[in-house]
Amino acid sequence: MESINFIKGYGKVIPSEEDPNASQKNNKRISNRRLKIIYISSAIFLTIAVASLIGVLVHESTTESEESETTTPLASNSAEALKTVCSVTLHPDSCFSSISPLNTPPINNSPLHFFNLSLQVAIHEVSNLSSLPQDLIKNSPALKDCADLFSDAASQLEKSADLMRVNPGEKALTEMKISDIKTWVSAAMTNQETCIDGLEETGSTAVDELKTRVHKSQEYMSNTLAILNHIQSLYNKFGLTMP
Numbered sequence: 001m002e003s004i005n006f007i008k009g010y011g012k013v014i015p016s017e018e019d020p021n022a023s024q025k026n027n028k029r030i031s032n033r034r035l036k037i038i039y040i041s042s043a044i045f046l047t048i049a050v051a052s053l054i055g056v057l058v059h060e061s062t063t064e065s066e067e068s069e070t071t072t073p074l075a076s077n078s079a080e081a082l083k084t085v086c087s088v089t090l091h092p093d094s095c096f097s098s099i100s101p102l103n104t105p106p107i108n109n110s111p112l113h114f115f116n117l118s119l120q121v122a123i124h125e126v127s128n129l130s131s132l133p134q135d136l137i138k139n140s141p142a143l144k145d146c147a148d149l150f151s152d153a154a155s156q157l158e159k160s161a162d163l164m165r166v167n168p169g170e171k172a173l174t175e176m177k178i179s180d181i182k183t184w185v186s187a188a189m190t191n192q193e194t195c196i197d198g199l200e201e202t203g204s205t206a207v208d209e210l211k212t213r214v215h216k217s218q219e220y221m222s223n224t225l226a227i228l229n230h231i232q233s234l235y236n237k238f239g240l241t242m243p
Helices: 002-008 021-071 078-086 093-104 109-130 132-139 141-163 175-202 207-229 229-239
Strands: none
Touching: 078 093, 078 109, 078 229, 093 109, 093 207, 109 141, 109 175, 109 207, 109 229, 132 141, 132 229, 141 175, 175 207
């Protein structure tokens, strides 16, 4: 029995007889494994964080680039500024083509600047109209009436221009000024329509020629009124404060 017990117990190591460094080595292996896990986890986390940061920076850079392209201040682009102003009118093509030649340096790309140019265009055209029927006046009372009406229209537009001349420190646009200018420009347009109505009643041969000229000048006055009617919203689009 003793021999059997001896065989069964052969090869077993008594705990007290184990290698004293074995436990330390085992603990060290466990610690190393934990450190490796920590290092790997930290590396993964750092990689994700860096990738996220790069993604945010790229997105912000792209957004800023897109915004700079789509929200370029109108005040820095004369052609686009004028197109924006003319877009509120019923005749944007005539608005742009008539104002553009006058918009020479020094350029001030503000809605008020373009309004003043539009008003100048209207005054010039109506002033030319007032001299148109002079050679026919003697033989046509209706044409004499037109000459007087055109002269009145030119005077009314000049009064509008006078309102826009301000001294330093004065407000360029007030509600009263805007109302008065609308009244003067509308009256000038009415005078031209009265001229055409009178000519049509008499069957004058000058009607067709005058209609073409009047139509052109009325487009310019209509453009001027439209710009004035939308002056506040235009200043908002330009990102400017109305003077």
